[in-house]
Amino acid sequence: MELYIAGGCAEHGRNCFLVKGGRTSFFVDAGLMKDPFRNPYPRLTGEQIGGAGYLFLTHCHADHTGALPFLFKHGFRGKIITTRFTSECLRLKNENLVLIDRLSQPGESVSLGGGLSVLWGRSGHCMGSIWLLVSFMDKKLLFTGDYTEHSQVYKVDKIRGMRADVAVIDCAYGHTGRNGDYNLEAFRNEVADMKTEKRPMLFPVPAHGRGFDVIRELLNQEIPVYADKSLISELMDTKDRGTWLRKRFIRKLRGSVLYTLDRYPVLLPFVKSSRSEEKHRNAAERESESRYFTEELEPGRKINGAMPGRKNGKGAAGILIRDSQLFRFSSRASALELYGEGGITILTGKQLPDSYAKTLLDSELAVFRRLSVHQNADELLLLREKNEFKTIVPFHCGSSLTFDKKNIQVMHPGEILRL
Ligand SMILES: [Zn+2]
Ligand SMILES: [Zn+2]
Known part of the structure; x- marks a missing residue:
């Protein structure tokens, strides 16, 4: 053989x-x-x-x-x-x-x-x-x-x-490469610092994978989470969820609100998301899943905390987009816009040599905090x-x-x- x-x-x-x-x-x-x-x-x-x-x-x-x-x-x-x-x-x-x-x-x-x-x-x-x-x-x-x-x-x-x-x-x-525990700790500290400084964070993540780890850490630190519709849909899909996701994370999700991010590159308009409590979801709601995710919420309003530390009650925010290398023009524009507003891009995985993620990192407009x-x-x-x-x-x-x-x-x- x-x-x-x-x-x-x-x-x-x-x-x-x-x-x-x-x-x-x-x-x-x-x-x-x-x-x-x-x-x-x-x-x-x-x-x-x-x-x-x-x-x-x-x-x-x-x-x-x-x-x-x-x-x-x-x-x-x-x-x-x-x-x-x-x-x-x-x-x-x-x-x-x-x-x-x-x-x-x-x-x-x-x-x-x-x-x-x-x-x-x-x-x-x-x-x-x-x-x-x-x-x-x-x-x-x-x-x-x-x-x-x-x-x-x-x-x-x-x-x-x-x-x-x-x-x-x-x-x-x-x-x-450092081991998983070390990486997780460094990531948590970075996010905690950003929270203290009330700065928004942009996380370019792949379609399936560490985006959920990012969401968990943000929720644990009580930072509002805005994410691409596809990421939220995957998270809300209950079909096999219990097979692959840890119970504690599912419980956390049930008690949390996630905001669906819409219409990048304009960072400002958001749509109301999903309170992910299963008990509130009846069959009719499940049927109209698309409506569920696209109910408008004050279009044109800025993210809370998008500009750091000015008004009472404004804090940090975590924004996840499904484009880990920032190949899309809209993602690039978002990263720059966020930087202009006092935010930072946090990369959590390897950057490809010709990617904009690498360019941002080299220019110190992004930081790299690996999630293993x-x-x-x-x-x-x-x-x-x-x-x-x-x-x-x-x-x-x-x-x-x-x-x-x-x-x-x-x-x-x-x-x-x-x-
Ligand atoms: Zn692989
Ligand atoms: Zn893989």
Whole structure:
């Protein structure tokens, strides 16, 4: 049996692994490289793609799923195994779709045919994100997907006491990244300082992921939250919420008011949001969900605290937009407008080299306070300690990563590990 690295090791993006054994082969993830200076697609031949019987998707992010059209184009006709949330995000309508969270519970093994069985758990990274332990031809292979044990929002089934012949483990933050607790503390302090100074904060966040962590911290510090409609809709969607979100966070949401942000780049008009108390929501309200989110509230009124510390009762505000790299013109305008009003942009994730987020940071109009959605090298070593892995392959990490070599193998795209 062999594990082929099609992408995602010694680089960030295009995560894609191919396991081949006997007459069957399967993929784990099919991601796209976001860095504009690199080849965006996984390193694969038509033969490798067409011959694969299965594709597991750990979660919806583009660096794990963006190459799906590429796979279809080159002849992939196998089964796709993922969670309901991920499949809906990607609008997957494939007749070969297998919803793993409908088939089994976390920690429960399920057979998929072809000599393949799988056990999954929640990876703490975003809605619908999972790790996978695949049993295949007497071997066990663990893929953590994007994994963190530090989210205060997403549930995680910690990987403990597990045996695997190979474990492909998230190590996106490498040796230099601080651990999750440290990052969270630094983020909290930044937000608390801004609150004291009554300054508005702009948080550019991805579509699915750490935006909810930001919302939680703001609510905990009693700072009004304004967020893109899509973020609020995802938060209010109760379908799978209990599966992926921690109880304490859901309880917090129920007692909170979130404001839906509308019509960027004009920072000023807002629409009334949602009091997210389930008990107040009857069937009719659910029906008119769109109306629920678009009821006008004093259009043209400034955000409370948008100008720092002038009037009584004005305070800080947290504004979340779904554009983590600030690629949209409207997002850029908003960041500048906010700066002009005494506010600051707070980046919580990695900036791409050609992004406006990076430009803002370099110009000191933004600060970077990471919220961990991945692991650093120490956290990878902790997983090594708490489990029995014959070989560990770090992924999602930069090219310069080195380890003590004991059982950690740093690999590169195009390389093969024989099992
Ligand atoms: Zn991800
Ligand atoms: Zn990723």
